[in-house]
Amino acid sequence: MTVRLPLAPARALELSIDGRTVSVPEGASLLDACRQLGIDVPTLCHAPNLTPVNVCRVCVVEVEGARTLVPSCSRRAEAGMVVKTDSERVRLARRLVMELLASSVDLSTAPEASSFVERFGARPDRFGPPAPAAERGERERRQPGHHAAPRPGAAETVAQPVKLDNPLFVRDLGKCMLCYKCVEACGADAQNTFAIAVAGRGFDARISTELDVPLPDSACVFCGNCIGVCPTGALMFQSEHQLRAAGQWDEAQQSQTDTVCSYCGVGCVITLHAQGGRIVKATSPHDSEVTGGHLCIKGRFGWGFVRSRD
Amino acid sequence: MDLRALESLPSDVERVAIDAVLGPEPAVPSASWSSAQGRRHLLLPALHAAQARVGFVSPGALGYICQRLEVAPAEGFGVASFYALFALGVRPPVALHVCDDIACKAAGVDHLIDGLTREVSASAEHAWHRSPCLGLCEQAPAALYTRAGDPPVERGLGRLTLERAIAALRTGPIAVEPAPALPQRGESGLRLLVRVGHVDPSSLDDYRAHGGYRALRRALEIGPAGVLRELADSGLLGRGGALFPTGRKWEAVARATTRPRYVVCNADESEPGTFKDRVLMEQDPYALVEAMTIAGVTVGAERGFIYLRAEYPLAAERLTHAVAQARLRGLLGDDVLGRGARFEIEIRRGAGAYVCGEETALLASIEGHRGEPRSKPPFPVEVGLFGKPTVINNVETLCNVPFIVEHGASAYRSVGTAGSPGTRLFCVSGRVEQPGVYELAMGVTLGELIARAGGVIGGGAPAAVLLGGAAGSFVGKASLDLRLSFEDTKRQGVTLGSGVVLVLDDSVPLEPILARIAAFFRDESCGQCVPCRVGTVRQEELITRLAKRQPAGSLAGELGLLRELGQVMRDASICGLGQTASSAIESAVERLGAFREGEP
Numbered sequence: 001m002t003v004r005l006p007l008a009p010a011r012a013l014e015l016s017i018d019g020r021t022v023s024v025p026e027g028a029s030l031l032d033a034c035r036q037l038g039i040d041v042p043t044l045c046h047a048p049n050l051t052p053v054n055v056c057r058v059c060v061v062e063v064e065g066a067r068t069l070v071p072s073c074s075r076r077a078e079a080g081m082v083v084k085t086d087s088e089r090v091r092l093a094r095r096l097v098m099e100l101l102a103s104s105v106d107l108s109t110a111p112e113a114s115s116f117v118e119r120f121g122a123r124p125d126r127f128g129p130p131a132p133a134a135e136r137g138e139r140e141r142r143q144p145g146h147h148a149a150p151r152p153g154a155a156e157t158v159a160q161p162v163k164l165d166n167p168l169f170v171r172d173l174g175k176c177m178l179c180y181k182c183v184e185a186c187g188a189d190a191q192n193t194f195a196i197a198v199a200g201r202g203f204d205a206r207i208s209t210e211l212d213v214p215l216p217d218s219a220c221v222f223c224g225n226c227i228g229v230c231p232t233g234a235l236m237f238q239s240e241h242q243l244r245a246a247g248q249w250d251e252a253q254q255s256q257t258d259t260v261c262s263y264c265g266v267g268c269v270i271t272l273h274a275q276g277g278r279i280v281k282a283t284s285p286h287d288s289e290v291t292g293g294h295l296c297i298k299g300r301f302g303w304g305f306v307r308s309r310d
Numbered sequence: 311m312d313l314r315a316l317e318s319l320p321s322d323v324e325r326v327a328i329d330a331v332l333g334p335e336p337a338v339p340s341a342s343w344s345s346a347q348g349r350r351h352l353l354l355p356a357l358h359a360a361q362a363r364v365g366f367v368s369p370g371a372l373g374y375i376c377q378r379l380e381v382a383p384a385e386g387f388g389v390a391s392f393y394a395l396f397a398l399g400v401r402p403p404v405a406l407h408v409c410d411d412i413a414c415k416a417a418g419v420d421h422l423i424d425g426l427t428r429e430v431s432a433s434a435e436h437a438w439h440r441s442p443c444l445g446l447c448e449q450a451p452a453a454l455y456t457r458a459g460d461p462p463v464e465r466g467l468g469r470l471t472l473e474r475a476i477a478a479l480r481t482g483p484i485a486v487e488p489a490p491a492l493p494q495r496g497e498s499g500l501r502l503l504v505r506v507g508h509v510d511p512s513s514l515d516d517y518r519a520h521g522g523y524r525a526l527r528r529a530l531e532i533g534p535a536g537v538l539r540e541l542a543d544s545g546l547l548g549r550g551g552a553l554f555p556t557g558r559k560w561e562a563v564a565r566a567t568t569r570p571r572y573v574v575c576n577a578d579e580s581e582p583g584t585f586k587d588r589v590l591m592e593q594d595p596y597a598l599v600e601a602m603t604i605a606g607v608t609v610g611a612e613r614g615f616i617y618l619r620a621e622y623p624l625a626a627e628r629l630t631h632a633v634a635q636a637r638l639r640g641l642l643g644d645d646v647l648g649r650g651a652r653f654e655i656e657i658r659r660g661a662g663a664y665v666c667g668e669e670t671a672l673l674a675s676i677e678g679h680r681g682e683p684r685s686k687p688p689f690p691v692e693v694g695l696f697g698k699p700t701v702i703n704n705v706e707t708l709c710n711v712p713f714i715v716e717h718g719a720s721a722y723r724s725v726g727t728a729g730s731p732g733t734r735l736f737c738v739s740g741r742v743e744q745p746g747v748y749e750l751a752m753g754v755t756l757g758e759l760i761a762r763a764g765g766v767i768g769g770g771a772p773a774a775v776l777l778g779g780a781a782g783s784f785v786g787k788a789s790l791d792l793r794l795s796f797e798d799t800k801r802q803g804v805t806l807g808s809g810v811v812l813v814l815d816d817s818v819p820l821e822p823i824l825a826r827i828a829a830f831f832r833d834e835s836c837g838q839c840v841p842c843r844v845g846t847v848r849q850e851e852l853i854t855r856l857a858k859r860q861p862a863g864s865l866a867g868e869l870g871l872l873r874e875l876g877q878v879m880r881d882a883s884i885c886g887l888g889q890t891a892s893s894a895i896e897s898a899v900e901r902l903g904a905f906r907e908g909e910p
Contacts, residue, residue, distance in 0.1 A: 054685055055838045057882045068889060069881045074685055089881055093841070096878040100844035126871060127848050128862055145394025145442065145662055145833050150851045152858060178837065194382030198680065198837070199391040201663070203847045205837030208391075210376075210383035211369055211398070219382065 013079040018086065030061060030072035030083060039085050042094065042116050044101075045179035046073040047229055049286045049293045050189045053180045058097050058116060062087045069093055091120070098122035103130070104157045104203075106175045109233025109244075113177065133159035133174065140212045144201035156203065162241075165214035168222050168301050170241045173206060175234035182207060182226035182235060190294040195219040196226065224300035228283055228293055237281045237301075250275060258285070261299040266290065270299050279303045318370035320360075323460070325374060327363035331356045332378050349379050351696075353678035354661060357390055358620075365405070365458035366397040381678070392680045392836075394442075394662030395620050403458040404436035406479050407621075408470070411582045412780065412826055413447035413739040416818045422451055425472040436479045442664065442830055443582035444621045447739035447812075448491045448746045454621050455483045464623035490589055491746035493763070499725075501713045501733055502706065503749045506593040511628050514635045517596040523641065525712035529604045530649050532715075534564055537608045541711070543719030545731045550576060550667075550704035551778070551807040552886075553796055556711075559701055562691035563609040566699035573605040573614035574676070574695055574702040578660050578667040580619055581779035582830060583810035586735035587705035589747045591618070591625035594709075595632035599655060601708035603636075603646060604715060606653035609701050614655045617672050620662055629657055664834035668885045669702045671836065682836045683885035706735055706809075726752035729797035734806065736794070738763040740813040741772070753798070757790035759811060766815050774814045774902055778807025780827045781890035783897035804897070820904055821857045824895050828853040831891040842888025845879045849892060856905040865906070869899060 010025035017030075017037055024033045029052070034041045044056035054071035061072045064082035069089060084090065098117045102124035107113045117124070131154035139160055150156065163171040180198065187194050195218045199208035209218035227235040236244075243249040254275045261268040269288040273281045282300055286293030320328065329335065332352055353375065360371035367390055376386040390396045395407075408426065410419055426438055446452035449468025455478050457463040465483050467474065474484070494500060495507035510516040517523070529537050542557035563571055575598065579587040591598060602614045618626055633655050636642045644652050658676050665671045666681040673695050675681040694700020710732060714722045723731040730752035736759055739745045743764025750759060756775060766772055774784050783804045785792065792802060799806050814820065828850040835842045852872055855861055861868040876892030883889050898904040 053838075054884070055840070057839050057841055057884075060882050068883075071685060076687075089877075092874065093878050093882040096845075096874060097840050097882060100840050100848065104844050104847070126862075127851065141399075143394065143397070144392060146440065147829070147833060149829075150847075150854045152854060152860060153862070155851060156847050177840075178843070195384055197382070197384040197388035199384075199388045200837070201392050201394075202833060202835040202837040203843055205843070208384065208387065210387040211372070218384065 013077060015077050015079065015081040015083060017083045024077050028077050030063075030070070030075050030077050030081075031059060033077045033083075034061070034072060034085055041072050041085055042119070043073055044113060044116075044177065044231060045181065047181055047286065050181055050184045050229065053184070056097070056101075056177070056179055058094055060090060060093050061085045062090050095120040095122050099124045099126060101177055103127045103155050105177045105232070106157075106159065106172075107177075107232060109175060109236070110177075110231060112231060127155040128153055130155055130157045130159065133157070133161075136161045139173075139200075139204060139206060140208070142200060142204040144204065147204070158203075158206075163214075166216050166222070167238060168297075169224060169227055169238055170236050171207075171215075172234050172236065172241075175232045176207060177232055177234075178205060178207070179231060181229040181231065185225040185229045185294065186220075190225050190292070191221070191223050193219055193221050193223070195221070222297045222301065223295060224297065225294045227300075228295070239280045243275070243280065254280065261295070263298040263302065268295055268299050270295060272303065279306060318368070318373055320368065320370040320374040321364070323363055324360050324368065324371045327359045327460075328356050328371065328375055328378070331359045332375075335378065350381055350678035351676055353379060353381060353386065353389055354393075354658065354675065357396055358659060358661065361396060362456075362458055362462035362464075363460060365403040366399065366401040368400075372398070379678075389678065389680055392663065393660070394833075396661050402433060402435050402437050404479060404482075405456045406436070406438040406475060407441035407444070407454040407456070408438055408475065409442070409444045409446070409450070409452045409454075410440045410826070411443035411830065412776070412823050413443065413583050413812055414451040415823060415826055416740045416812070416814055417450035419451035419470075422470060422472050422475060426475060429472070430476060430479060438475070438479060441621075442833065443580065443584075445579055445585040445588045445619070447583055447585050447737065450739065450745075453478070454623075457482065466621070466624060490592065491744065492589075492593070493744045493746040494748060500749050502590065502709050502735055503747065505597070506589065509594060511593055511595055512631055514596060514632070514639060514641075517594075521716075522596050523600055523647075525716040526600050526604055526607075526641070526647065529607060529715050530647060530651070534608045534610070537604065537715055538564060540714050540719045544710075544714045544722040545719075546707065546710050546714060546722070547730070547796060548704060549706035549710070549734070549809070551581075551781070551805065556703060556707055559691055559703070560605065560609050563611070563699045563701045566692070568699060569610070570613065570698055571609055571611040572695040572698055572700040573602055573609065573611045574673065574690075574700055575602055575614065575616040575708055576667060576669065576672055576702055576704045577616050577618040577622075577625070578672055579622075579705070579808070580664040580667050581781060581808040581810060582827070583739055583776065583779045583812045584737050584808040585739075586737050586747045586809055588622050588625055590705055590709055590735075591622065591629055595625070595628040596636065597709050597712060598629065598705060599632050599636050599642070601711045602655055603642065603653050604711055605701055605703070605708065607646060607651040611701065612652045612654065614653065615676055615695065616655060616657045617660060617666070617676055618657055619660045619666075626657065626659060633657065663836075664830075665836045665885070665887050668887060671885065672702070673700065680836070682838050683887070685884055727793075727795045727797065730795040734794070734809060736809045736811050738811045738813070740776075741767050741770075741815040741818060742813050743767055750794075752795045753793050755790065756785070756792045756794060756811070759794065760790070760813060763813075766813060770815050772813050773816050773818075774820055774898070776810060776812040776814070776823075776894060778805040779810040779812075780830055780894055781805075781886070782807040782810060783893050784902055785897075786902055805893075820898060820902065824898055824904060825850070825853050825857055827894050831887070835887060835891075839882070839884045839888065841879045841881075842883040842885075842891065845875050845883075845888065846891050849875050849879075849895065853895065859908060869905075872896065872899065
């Protein structure tokens with residue numbers, strides 16, 4: 001038997017955040033340091049079970065001496081740093097980032113992002129009414145380095161038809177804020193399937209399979225870990241999508257039951273969400289030691305048998 | 311990892327072209343995943359080979375490349391679809407990429423494009439496309455001609471007319487290279503351009519006859535410590551625009567505790583209006599090879615990469631030849647100059663992405679990933695190419711090194727200003743009599759520089775000058791006394807950037823130029839971070855409203871929104887692209903009163 005030795009304790013370092021001194025272990029992020037002080041720094045693309053990609057920029061803070069704001073989720077705390085989390089510059093950046101997101105992405109099923117729009121007083125309508133949605137396949141055909149001239153008076157969005165190509169989940173990329181979480185969960189951070197990646201460039205960048213083939217023709221194994229990390233509802237269980245379409249989705253009426261998946265011996269913790277006596281989706285707590293929030297196709301989708309008469 | 315291959319197969323000619331880059335397919339598939347992962351950096355070269363053979367990257371070619379390199383097809387597609395010059399749908403073999411960027415606009419390319427729209431219809435044989443700046447600004451209007459085949463043809467076309475554009479599309483380009491304007495040829499006191507126009511760019515002997523390789527010899531005599539000392543004392547600052555002291559960069563890598571280390575030359579010169587590095591690489595390619603070799607032996611790197619923008623076919627050809635000649639003559643390889651040092655250079659070509667000029671994006675691109683920048687720190691001197699300590703310098707920066715090593719720091723500092731020692735290459739284009747690259751001591755005034763370029767066409771006065779490119783800023787004629795040094799420009803809140811001096815007169819309306827700059831950043835944003843990805847779209851929409859005199863609400867409100875967008879892109883974007891995307895536009899509003907004409 002191997003004996004696991006305790007890791008050497010990380011050295012502590014001290015920094016100042018909003019005038020308060022905090023001591024954190026070496027290697028901690030500024031976000032960790034802020035949270036240790038109870039400072040509520042907003043994040044969108046950050047997830048505790050994924051590598052930080054620092055793309056949403058809503059977690060930016062001001063570090064004395066730095067030319068630009070820095071992303072707190074990925075910037076390591078350094079001894080002697082003087083950090084401001086609520087300066088004029090930080091507030092402007094957060095407000096505008098939410099205005100840019102909310103003016104281009106449908107946040108109607110993204111409760112956290114929507115709450116930030118409110119919290120920062122963002123007014124996405126400042127950029128004008130949304131331009132008409134793209135037709136099916138139009139965004140996929142765009143060539144990087146070229147784009148159609150802006151439609152006068154309208155704000156371009158990523159609105160487009162929902163992709164329905166499999167019985168288990170839908171991809172509504174009009175709701176995608178390009179946080180990269182699904183790509184990470186599909187790739188090296190969890191599933192190691194690499195069925196999806198970011199394709200295209202700039203505003204036309206999108207999450208895609210190879211050559212935009214439907215999911216069943218791709219390497220997708222339908223583990224649903226992409227749904228598990230999606231913060232906007234762009235990736236959604238068919239069950240939820242259909243109930244929403246019928247106006248019957250009602251989270252207030254839902255129960256959540258933690259249980260252990262019955263399929264194999266790993267013992268994954270799953271949370272079954274039920275509405276009206278029916279399971280409507282399955283998740284796993286991201287702090288579960290067994291799953292880290294990730295499941296496989298059986299735990300994620302294989303609960304139809306519960307209501308089988310056989 | 312369970313890779314699923316694309317079902318389409320490559321054609322025989324595609325397979326041969328790809329195998330020429332990747333080597334023949336092994337009879338037994340590689341059992342080692344890690345060995346294939348180590349070849350992901352061949353993704354771009356393989357995609358180039360496929361496209362150069364048939365004119366586009368077919369599903370079969372993409373699938374075959376991904377299979378050979380054991381890259382997930384979704385990731386391979388993500389990379390290929392990132393670059394403007396890779397076409398993933400069927401395209402005709404002949405393509406003409408016509409530059410409609412700022413310098414070519416100032417030269418009236420819009421008429422030419424109207425003509426092409428009118429007279430050239432889509433065909434199975436050829437197609438033309440609009441292109442961002444091709445770095446041929448002194449020969450504006452310009453285009454890049456490509457013809458797929460074996461061998462493929464790629465050529466930059468300068469001083470383009472509608473007739474020549476149509477003729478090129480139909481019968482191929484006439485067989486002359488674009489003649490670069492070398493206005494200072496024969497002048498004394500030149501350092502970077504001293505051989506340009508005199509030396510035969512294909513001849514290593516001629517390069518040596520003009521003083522080449524004396525600096526490398528000297529570098530080996532005085533050793534790494536000596537080179538680092540001269541470099542530090544010279545005060546050389548990076549010419550890519552960020553002004554980082556080159557000596558400190560080299561020293562950090564030389565002192566790194568990890569190996570291997572790399573030297574990377576940033577030859578992705580894509581800042582609109584910039585063409586100096588192209589002239590250096592085309593006219594004096596051995597100088598860059600020598601400079602990189604000095605870097606390699608100084609910092610203890612055994613491999614160097616030149617990341618060259620795809621739009622420079624002549625530079626690619628001449629550098630490839632120069633590297634091969636240097637290797638043949640023992641100036642590269644296992645035993646450089648017989649002194650036991652090992653150094654190799656590989657040339658990697660971009661594929662149409664301005665953002666790859668950002669150093670971390672450039673490194674990602676070489677590694678076979680999307681050209682997405684990452685947050686710094688860590689800086690490339692610690693975590694660079696393949697995660698290893700890396701010196702990454704611009705072409706012009708590197709080409710300053712041989713002079714410093716050969717003649718010493720004090721000789722280097724004998725011209726220029728205290729804060730900006732040495733000379734600088736200025737890319738003068740637009741409405742001047744003699745556009746071209748000018749090497750002048752730092753501290754020359756803007757007015758003197760324009761006068762050196764023959765002044766404004768027809769003897770008029772400049773109405774506006776764009777300094778530093780699309781990421782730079784506009785100044786008006788009140789700034790003709792501005793001294794072009796790092797410290798003077800900084801004091802004025804402008805930048806020399808990549809050395810762009812684009813001169814506009816009253817014949818060129820400013821607002822379409824600003825609209826083109828806004829469109830450029832919208833096109834070139836990598837798309838990672840929200841401020842840049844959406845901010846550049848909103849900025850272009852705003853500029854369109856202002857140019858049409860259709861503000862949403864009051865003009866003051868719109869200009870306020872423009873400033874807010876600018877500040878947040880500057881403050882919260884990951885990299886320099888987003889951070890400078892509003893710079894030129896904001897400067898034109900502030901200094902030149904853009905969009906206010908016709909307002910009460």
